[in-house]
Amino acid sequence: DTAVSQTPKYLVTQMGNDKSIKCEQNLGHDTMYWYKQDSKKFLKIMFSYNNKELIINETVPNRFSPKSPDKAHLNLHINSLELGDSAVYFCASSPGQVDSPLHFGNGTRLTVT
Amino acid sequence: AQSVTQLGSHVSVSEGALVLLRCNYSSSVPPYLFWYVQYPNQGLQLLLKYTSAATLVKGINGFEAEFKKSETSFHLTKPSAHMSDAAEYFCAVSAGGYQKVTFGTGTKLQVIP
Numbered sequence: 770d771t772a773v774s775q776t777p778k779y780l781v782t783q784m785g786n787d788k789s790i791k792c793e794q795n796l797g798h799d800t801m802y803w804y805k806q807d808s809k810k811f812l813k814i815m816f817s818y819n820n821k822e823l824i825i826n827e828t829v830p831n832r833f834s835p836k837s838p839d840k841a842h843l844n845l846h847i848n849s850l851e852l853g854d855s856a857v858y859f860c861a862s863s864p865g866q867v868d869s870p871l872h873f874g875n876g877t878r879l880t881v882t
Numbered sequence: 883a884q885s886v887t888q889l890g891s892h893v894s895v896s897e898g899a900l901v902l903l904r905c906n907y908s909s910s911v912p913p914y915l916f917w918y919v920q921y922p923n924q925g926l927q928l929l930l931k932y933t934s935a936a937t938l939v940k941g942i943n944g945f946e947a948e949f950k951k952s953e954t955s956f957h958l959t960k961p962s963a964h965m966s967d968a969a970e971y972f973c974a975v976s977a978g979g980y981q982k983v984t985f986g987t988g989t990k991l992q993v994i995p
Contacts, residue, residue, distance in 0.1 A: 773925070800981060810920075810970055812985040825982055859925055867981050868914040868933040873925030 772796050775860050775874035782850055783882055790845045790877045792860030798872070800824075800865035801843040803835060806857040806876070818843055819865055850881045884909040884977045888986035896994050901945075901960040903989045905973030908954065913977045915956045917947055920970040920988075929971075932956060943967070968993045 773794045782788050794801060802825075803815040817825035818837040832848045843860060857878050861871040889904040907913055914933050918926040930941025937949045943966075947958045956973060973986040 810988045810990075812926075812972065812988075814982065814984075817982070861925075863981060865981055867976050868931070869981060870916060870928040870931055871918075871926070871983060873927070875923070875925045 773860055773862055773872050773874040775858075775877050777877060778875065779878050779880075781880045781882065784850055784852060786850050787846070787848045788850060788879070789847070790858055790860075790879075792843045792845075792874060794841055794860075794862040794872070796862055796872060798862040798864050799840055800863050801837065801840070802861040802863075802871065803843065803845050804859040804861060804873075806859060808856070812859070816843075816845075847879075850879075852881050855879055855881045884913065884975045884982075884984050886973050886975050886984055886986035888971075888973050888989050890989055891987065892990045892992065894992040894994060895963045897965055898962050901958070901963045901967065901991065903958040903971050903973075903991065905947075905956045905958065905986060906954050907956060907973070907975045909975055909977045911977045913975045915947075915949065916974040916976070916983070917941065917945070917956075917958050918972045918974060918985075920972065922969075926972060929958070963991075963993045965993050965995065967991060 800819045802817045816835045821837045834846045837843045857876045860874040863869040885908045887906045916931045917929040920926045930939045932949045940946045976983045
């Protein structure tokens with residue numbers, strides 16, 4: 770069983786469209802994250818939820834809206850997609866303690882044309 | 883505030899040679915430090931972590947790292963490189979109340995046969 774799974778794996782869309790990425794973890798973790806990895810492999814945290822509550826919200830355009838229906842799921846909805854949104858988006862989970870490692874999904878490669 | 887600096891975006895070694903990937907950190911509180919590996923088209927996987935129990939940390943695949951507080955460093959080493967070690971390596975730091983993990987910019991390891 771995949772521990773952290775994201776769908777879709779690839780997403781190609783046009784500017785101005787709205788799209789969603791889904792993430793599910795079966796590890797029983799309390800905390801989930803969205804990270805963005807750009808073309809230079811730089812990883813930047815976007816959001817973090819702990820037990821469905823938003824705890825980290827970095828400087829991200831408000832076109833990005835996370836939603837956590839329960840602690841095993843964290844989805845990312847993006848409105849009015851722009852060329853600069855093209856990146857790989859990673860979902861991750863952890864038990865939430867400061868010394869806990871993150872468990873990553875395999876990423877969603879978003880290409881905006 | 884916390885940050886991580888990885889020296890060298892690309893490192894090339896011959897198969898069988900020593901691998902040394904450098905990481906320096908900055909943190910206002912005692913940090914927890916991690917090394918992750920990313921293979922092409924995959925998410926990040928934990929190699930090892932430092933949580934103050936021991937300064938020399940052993941991880942998977944023969945990697946180890948030494949925490950040196952005086953040098954604020956956490957360099958990753960492996961005595962003998964294998965072709966399968968070719969990947970992107972990320973150093974990360976976690977500190978503070980909420981688990982906000984900050985990643986370095988990554989080092990791409992190339993192993994030459």
